[in-house]
Amino acid sequence: xxxxxxxxxxxxxxxxxxxxxxxxxxxxxxxxxxxxxxxxxxxxxxxxxxxxxxxxxxxxxxxxxxxxxxxxxxxxxxxxxxxxxxxxxxxxxxxxxxxxxxxxxxxxxxxxxxxxxxxxxxxxxxxxxxxxxxxxxxxxxxxxxxxxxxxxxxxxxxxxxxxxxxxxxxxxxxxxx
Numbered sequence: 001x002x003x004x005x006x007x008x009x010x011x012x013x014x015x016x017x018x019x020x021x022x023x024x025x026x027x028x029x030x031x032x033x034x035x036x037x038x039x040x041x042x043x044x045x046x047x048x049x050x051x052x053x054x055x056x057x058x059x060x061x062x063x064x065x066x067x068x069x070x071x072x073x074x075x076x077x078x079x080x081x082x083x084x085x086x087x088x089x090x091x092x093x094x095x096x097x098x099x100x101x102x103x104x105x106x107x108x109x110x111x112x113x114x115x116x117x118x119x120x121x122x123x124x125x126x127x128x129x130x131x132x133x134x135x136x137x138x139x140x141x142x143x144x145x146x147x148x149x150x151x152x153x154x155x156x157x158x159x160x161x162x163x164x165x166x167x168x169x170x171x172x173x174x175x176x177x
Contacts, residue, residue: 024137024146026170028057031154032097034161045106050161052083052100058090064146065089066135073102074128076112080104085131116158125158137174145175 032053040047052071058064071083083102090096109116119125129152136143154166 024172024174025059026172027148028059029150029152029168029170030055030057031152031163031166031168033163034156036161037101040103042105042107045110047081047106048104050102050104052102054098054100055095056090056098057095059093060137061092062137062139063089063091064135064137066133069131069133071100071102071129071131073104074130075109075125076115078108078111080108080127083129085133120158123157123159124164125156127154127156128152129154147173147175149173 032055035051035053036048037051038049040049066085066088068087069085071085072079073081073083081102081104083100085098085100088098116125129150131150133148133150135146137146138144148170150168150170152166152168155164156162157164
C-alpha cells in the first residue's frame with residue numbers, strides 16, 4: 001500500500017518543475033550585421049574579407065562550451081565563402097555577440113554575374129549559411145555532448161550589406177553517453 005502525503009506531493013511537483021525547466025532548448029541565432037574589413041587580390045579577382053556579427057542566445061539553464069568550426073556561406077546554391085567560428089563558451093540564459101571573420105570569393109560570385117547584377121538592381125541578395133557546432137553542456141558534474149545544426153536564410157542589400165530579413169533554424173541533438 002502506498003502512503004500519500006503532502007510532503008511527497010510537493011517534492012514530486014518540485015522535481016517535475018525542475019526537470020521541465022532544464023529540458024534542453026535550441027539556441028537562437030540572429031545575424032546583426034555584415035561589414036567589409038578588407039579586399040584581397042586573388043588574380044584576376046578581388047575577394048572580400050568581411051566580419052559577420054551574430055547574436056547568439058543560450059536559453060538553457062546550464063553553461064555551454066563549444067569547439068571551433070567553420071560556417072559555409074552560399075549564394076545561388078554555390079559555395080561563396082566561409083566564416084570561422086572560434087571555440088568558446090556561453091553562460092546560462094544569456095546573449096552574446098560573436099564576430100566571425102569570413103572570406104567571400106568573387107570568382108564564385110562571377111559565375112552568377114547576371115543574377116548578381118539583377119540582385120544589385122533590386123537591392124536584395126539572398127545568402128544561405130550552414131554550420132554544425134559541437135560542444136559540451138555541463139550539468140553539475142556531468143558533461144553532456146551536444147551538436148547544433150544551424151541553417152540561415154539571410155536577405156541582404158548587396159550595395160550597403162544591410163541585413164533586410166532572415167530566417168534561422170537550429171536543431172539541437174543531445175548525446176547522453
